[in-house]
Amino acid sequence: MTAAQAHFDATQGALIAGGAWHADSAPALPPLKGQTVRILDGAAVTRLDTNGAWLLLNAVRPQASDPMPELRGFQPRHLALLELVAQHFAPTAAHPELPQTDLRAAIGRGTLAIWGHVIGLVNFVGQLTIELALLMGKPGSWRWRELGAQVSEIFAGAIPIVIGMMFLLGVVFAYLLGAQAQQYGASIFVVDGLLLAILREISPVIVAVLVAGRTGAAITAQLGTMKVTEEIDAITTLGLSPQAVLVIPRMIALLVALPLLVFIGDAAGIAGGMLVAQGQLDISPHMFLDRMDSVLRLKTLLVGILKAPVFAVFIALIACRMGLSVTRDARSVGANTTSTVVQSLVAIIILNAIFAVMFVRMNI
Amino acid sequence: MSETVIDVRDVDTTLGGNSIHRGLSLSVARGEVIALIGGSGTGKSVLLREIIGLLKPQAGHVELFGQSVWDSSPEQMNLLRRRFGVLFQDGALFSSLSVEDNVATPLFEHTELPHPLCRQLARLKLSMAGLPADVAGKRPSELSGGMRKRVALARALVLDPELLFLDEPTSGLDPISARAFDKLIRLLADSLGLTVFLVTHDLDTLFSIIDRVIVLSNGRVLGSGTVAELKQFDDPWLNDYFAARAPNGETVDGN
Numbered sequence: 001m002t003a004a005q006a007h008f009d010a011t012q013g014a015l016i017a018g019g020a021w022h023a024d025s026a027p028a029l030p031p032l033k034g035q036t037v038r039i040l041d042g043a044a045v046t047r048l049d050t051n052g053a054w055l056l057l058n059a060v061r062p063q064a065s066d067p068m069p070e071l072r073g074f075q076p077r078h079l080a081l082l083e084l085v086a087q088h089f090a091p092t093a094a095h096p097e098l099p100q101t102d103l104r105a106a107i108g109r110g111t112l113a114i115w116g117h118v119i120g121l122v123n124f125v126g127q128l129t130i131e132l133a134l135l136m137g138k139p140g141s142w143r144w145r146e147l148g149a150q151v152s153e154i155f156a157g158a159i160p161i162v163i164g165m166m167f168l169l170g171v172v173f174a175y176l177l178g179a180q181a182q183q184y185g186a187s188i189f190v191v192d193g194l195l196l197a198i199l200r201e202i203s204p205v206i207v208a209v210l211v212a213g214r215t216g217a218a219i220t221a222q223l224g225t226m227k228v229t230e231e232i233d234a235i236t237t238l239g240l241s242p243q244a245v246l247v248i249p250r251m252i253a254l255l256v257a258l259p260l261l262v263f264i265g266d267a268a269g270i271a272g273g274m275l276v277a278q279g280q281l282d283i284s285p286h287m288f289l290d291r292m293d294s295v296l297r298l299k300t301l302l303v304g305i306l307k308a309p310v311f312a313v314f315i316a317l318i319a320c321r322m323g324l325s326v327t328r329d330a331r332s333v334g335a336n337t338t339s340t341v342v343q344s345l346v347a348i349i350i351l352n353a354i355f356a357v358m359f360v361r362m363n364i
Numbered sequence: 365m366s367e368t369v370i371d372v373r374d375v376d377t378t379l380g381g382n383s384i385h386r387g388l389s390l391s392v393a394r395g396e397v398i399a400l401i402g403g404s405g406t407g408k409s410v411l412l413r414e415i416i417g418l419l420k421p422q423a424g425h426v427e428l429f430g431q432s433v434w435d436s437s438p439e440q441m442n443l444l445r446r447r448f449g450v451l452f453q454d455g456a457l458f459s460s461l462s463v464e465d466n467v468a469t470p471l472f473e474h475t476e477l478p479h480p481l482c483r484q485l486a487r488l489k490l491s492m493a494g495l496p497a498d499v500a501g502k503r504p505s506e507l508s509g510g511m512r513k514r515v516a517l518a519r520a521l522v523l524d525p526e527l528l529f530l531d532e533p534t535s536g537l538d539p540i541s542a543r544a545f546d547k548l549i550r551l552l553a554d555s556l557g558l559t560v561f562l563v564t565h566d567l568d569t570l571f572s573i574i575d576r577v578i579v580l581s582n583g584r585v586l587g588s589g590t591v592a593e594l595k596q597f598d599d600p601w602l603n604d605y606f607a608a609r610a611p612n613g614e615t616v617d618g619n
Contacts, residue, residue, distance in 0.1 A: 022524060023475045023485065049524035050556065054488050077557070084555050088491035091500070092484045329459030329505040 002046055004028040006056075013037060014072070015060055018044030021052025029059050037061075043073030053078075053085040054092065061089075117343065124321040128251075131243040143249045150253035154215050158261055161214070162207055166265040169202055170194070170272025178281045187281040190273075191291040198269035199296075199304045205352055207265045208311035211258055212344035216319040219250055220340040223323025224333040232324065242324065251316035258312035259305050266304065299364060307355055314347045367394045368430070369527055369559045370415060375424030377410060384410055385421065386583035394526075397553050397560040399570055402580030403601055408563045409453075411580070412531055415561075416450055417441060428527070446474055448527040449520030453535060455512040457504035457519070463490070464500040467519045474523060489518040494548055510541035514548075521552065528553070530562035534569055542566065546573045567608065 004025035006017040015037050019028075037060040042048070060069050071082060135141060177190045223246060226232050235242050270292075277283040283291075322336040322343070370392040377385040384407035392398050402408050413419040415426055417433045426433040431444055457466050467486035471477060477485075487500055493514040504512055513533065520528060533549065534542035550573040553560045564570065570577055570591055577594055579586040579602060587597055595606055 023471060023477060026477055026481065050488065050492070050521075051485055051524050054485060058484070080555060084492070085488065088488055091491045091497035092487045094480065094484060327505060329503070331460040332505075 004052070006030055006059075008032060008035060008037070010035070012039055014039035014041050015056070015069075016041040016044070017056055018042075018046075020047035021045060021056060022047070022049050023051035023055075025052055026055055029055065032059055037069050039070045039072050041072045042075075042078060045074065045078055048074075048078040048081055050081060050085055053082045054089075057082065057085060057089060058092075120321060120325065121317060124317060128243055128247060128317075131241055132248065135244055135248065141244065143245060146245070146249040147252055150249050151256055154211070154253050155257035155260060158211060158214060158257070159264060162210060162261050162265050163268040165206065165210065166198075166203055166268035167272040169206065170198060170269035170274075171276050173197060173202070173269075174273035174276035175280060178276060182281065187277075187283060188287075188291055190277060190281060191283070191288055192295050194273040194277075195270070195292060195296050196300060198273065199266050199300050201304070201352075201356075203265040203269055204262050204304045204307045204311065205348060207262045208258065208308065208315065208348045209345060211254070211261065211312075212315045212319075212348065213341055215254065216315045216340050216344045217337050219316070219319035220323040220326075220337045221333060223320060224326035224336055227324060227326045228328055228330070228333065247316075247320040247324075250320060251313065254312040254316045255309050258315075259308040262305055262308045266301070303355075303359060303364060307352070310351060310355075311348055314351065315344050318343045318347065368392070369394050369396075369428065370561060371425070371427040371430075372411070372415065373425045373427075375411070375414065375421045375426065377407060377414065377419075377421045379410065384583060385424075388424070388580075388584055390578055390585050390588070392559060392561060394559055395557065397550065397573060397575045398562070399574040399577045400561070400563045400580065401565070401570070401577060401605070402586075406580040407583070408580055409531060412529060412561075412563050416448065416529055417445075446523050447525055448529060449523065449525040451513070451516050451520045451528070451530045451533060453531045455504070455516035457512060457515055459504055461504075462500070463502050463504060463507070463515050466504065466515060467522050470519065470523050486518070486522060489522045490515065492521070492552065493518040494544070510537050510545070513537065513545060517545075517548070517552075521556075524556070525558070527559045527561070530560065530564075532563055532565065534564065534566045539568070543568065543572070549573060567606075 002019040004017070004019040004021050005028050006015060008015055008030050013036060015030075015032070017040070019025075040056060040060050042056075061067075068086065071079060074082065174190060174194050177193050178187065181187050181190050181193075223232070226246075232242050232246075235245055274285055274288050277288050278285060319340045322340040326332050326336050368391050370390070372391065373389045375385050375388045377383075377388075388411070400408050400411065410419060414421050415428070415433065417426075420434055428444055429447060431440065433441070433444070436444065457463075458469070461469065464483050464486050467489055468479070468482040471482035471485060472479065475482070483500075487497070490500060491497070495511060495514050495518070499507065499511065499515070504515065507515065517533075520530075528549075530549070534545055537545060546569050549560060549562075552558060553573075562569070562574075574591070576588055577591060578588040579594065579597075579599075581599070581601060586599060586602070587594065594602060
């Protein structure tokens, strides 16, 4: 197979092409700027496909409005192909580069997207409330089995990671706190600080973040894939409500599982702190527990654990809404899963800040 | 014109303990438009996947353009892949790319052309596949099933392959779109000199655009020939197959 070549004959105004013309032949085209080509000579063309034909036509006729040059010397097969390509030439005109989106447009679009999420969430809460009100009257139509399966997956599956993470955070926190307190001979107050931090702030927030990443993302991906494969539509046409079958069991499961996980996280964090207290600060477990007994008030524990159901509701709402709003392609499953995690994390941080201010104002 | 483009010899396939192909052989010459038919579970799609190098048979040889599919180096295989295009059953368009970029992807990957030029060539193929110019900027999810198939056909054709594989090209289309798609395949096959190998259940496709039909049964090729020739075969499945169409009294003329 001979390589493609072409040269411009200025005296005839002819582009003379030869060899095999296909998509890789573009570099063989001579520069033709400003020249008018009246004749396209293809007597020496050995092979021509549609990509090659388009390259030749595009070279001699940069605008679709330009007159078609005379085609000379082509084999009948090649001529037919050139005519086929010429018929479909119009839509291939070069597009002007799209203008770059400017910053203001991006900010505007981002604001609208956030506003859309807020409206969507409120709307979803409304639907869910109606659904829940309908279900209240009919205990028989609760999906107990689905609820059990969800609780076991969300709760039991998360226990090892919660224990591991909170234990290590307890270790780190007690270590840093201990290094400071030791300078003032106030080692025993490490216990006070550790309990307050772990029970009230660290455990609820960290466990909620963990569950948002683990379970929230899984819920969105699962519901989204069910949407893509039309399973959600099938549920609706069977006369069932996707909210009742899929959303409410997940929400209740999260509502049950998250406070329990926070409690487990509390215990693991305290255990980690206890280990460091013994090793670094010479506070025996017995002393630690004794101090804990005298300084820990029930409300510190309850404040942490009562935050969890609120976090759980928001994680479930966001994850289920994003799952059900997947459109029918693979890309939107990924985009919505990402969005679930981001929205959940933002919601957890904001809610936690609101709680902090609220508790201070209420003198709790 | 008798150069052999597809050559399958003595292929044995076992999937999940079930024997699917037992010593299956067939060949296709350049320029033929071939349909592969057979009952459900006779391994038509499996055979297609073996020919295009997605699934390795337990035994036997598969050659495309005289080159073995399963004994070639990865580089040789990539060169071979440029010479054939595949249309998957549901189009298999990349949902994260626009229609135009979907079609231009093979050009991006396999040629040195600048990207704007690739997109212009992609629009040429979209137009040849009978799509209006405004679909180029859309996403695959915004198109109807018939349009998605046309986009997939444009993508299969964008490197100007000599050989085109189609897996149930008309399934999921309404009869009008299906016949239009048949005509388009035949038109492109004739004008571009393509060899076409398609797997189908669609009798209307067989009667309208096919040169030769290959019938799979019991892990082997039961027979091959024009529709008229196959009707003379005395095989219960084949009789039932053609009987499914006959009562309508439509014109049944082979080719």
